[in-house]
Amino acid sequence: MSKRIKIFDTSLRDGEQSPGCTMNLKEKIVLAKQLERLNVDIIEAGFAIASPGDFESVKTVAEEIKNCSVASLARALEKDIDKAWEALKHAASPRIHTFIATSDIHMKYKLKMEPDAVLERAVNMVKYAKKYCSDIEFSAEDASRTNLDFLTRVVTEVIKAGATTVNIPDTVGYTTPEEYFSIIKHLKDNVPNIDKADISVHCHNDLGMAVANSLSAVRAGATQVECTINGIGERAGNAALEEVVMALNTRPDFFKAETRIVTTEIMKSSKLLSSITGVSVQPNKAIVGENAFAHESGIHQHGMLAERTTYEIMTPESVGLSKTNMVLGKHSGRHAFKDRLESLGFSLEQEELDSAFEQFKVLLDKKKKIYDKDLEAIVRKESISSPEAISLVNFVINSGSSITSTAVVKLERDGKVKEKVATGDGPIDAAYNAINKIVNLDFTLDDFSLDAVTEGNDSQGEATVKISSDGKSFTGRGLSTDIVESSIKAYLDAINKMIDQEA
């Protein structure tokens, strides 16, 4: 049977402790509402005593959110708990979250308290909070580095005092999945009243194990996971909500656990947070990174086209993306290329397809990102260009604002290569003059235009050239990331059409 895991989102509290991730009141409300749509169980809205701004945020989130519990953090101090309650009192479902550190290092150096005094404070503050509301969470800060017998005592006593959730944080991201499993299992087996409270886990990502540790704890019996959107949080961050949730969702056979998260809201939540904080996620970030559902290599794309499950363990639709992103890139093959062209409405004969595919690969050596418009441009060129009587071998341009432009152009015709040098009014004019010297044909240049056909710094420029001879006009097109090259190609395309028609 599947057990229910509560998702406690702390993006607004621990998440906001990430340098660069502070949010103003309005932004916090917008994010809280999105977390409500995501259907998290608990929103930790802030640390009410920390500042008037934090107090106001907790208060407003508490008043606005109806379908999730709203929590405020409070040290194990009466003044913190009073302030938390003042902010939370109008919440539909308030939770006071009080904490104190229990590890030897923290007790000795930071709190300067003996363990018994810490235990007593924890118990008294849970009782103190309990007079305000029934839903009390207690966190034993730095639990993963706490003496296990002492931690067992603390957990037992705070549950007796009325804590309904006991959190066992890996505050400094120090533990490992196996070790954390045994800590949680030990508490499950040795705390007599453990079933009266949810065991919560709160993992930091200092060693990159926050999600793995959280999931391991779920296997050991934890019933609440604390996490943040995009994994933001103090230092290296907290366990990423989207990763925890999708792991549970994707592997019910293994975890036998489920959440109430509306997973189709995941992507929106991630993007909203990034737009609020200005901190975007790395492209290879699991679940919400730009590449998480992108397939670039030919063998994978071929497999995906045959059957999605060959390379997709969860669907992009399940996290709110409209579709898998088949990235046409350097490693793509003909299957994916053809599929994309067909989706753009082009159906090419094998020969045309091979030629377009070849051009596509050449283009990729020059251009990092290929857009649909690039493909359209390649195909349009493919279907409109004439047989090449004259082809470009290479060219060299010397141009600048204070020198006369000079072009050296090398062309091939009937297996013979010819090279000429010419000057001109700008690099394109110089190149055209050099071509004129080589081809030695009688025509006039009537029109020339240049357009950027795709997006980005490395966009392709399409040159269009009109020439005429004996009252007939010929249009040529050329495409390249280099505008001089596209201009030369367009000029030669028009000349080839003229030669073709004269032949």
Ligand SMILES: CC(=O)SCCNC(=O)CCNC(=O)[C@H](O)C(C)(C)COP(=O)(O)OP(=O)(O)OC[C@H]1O[C@@H](n2cnc3c(N)ncnc32)[C@H](O)[C@@H]1OP(=O)(O)O
């Ligand atoms: C693991 C975590 O994420 S814990 C949450 C961390 N988040 C934050 O700290 C953000 C908000 N914090 C703040 O704005 C400030 O630290 C405040 C307003 C809470 C307190 O500020 P100050 O009163 O100036 O104290 P300061 O932060 O310098 O030191 C913390 C004090 O709280 C005490 N303390 C720390 N944790 C606890 C606790 N859980 N219970 C009781 N006392 C505690 C420390 O011993 C220290 O006490 P001292 O002033 O008597 O030496």
Ligand SMILES: CC(C)C(=O)C(=O)O
């Ligand atoms: C306050 C507690 C839960 C915390 O953030 C931590 O221990 O990391």
Ligand SMILES: [Mg+2]
């Ligand atoms: Mg934390």
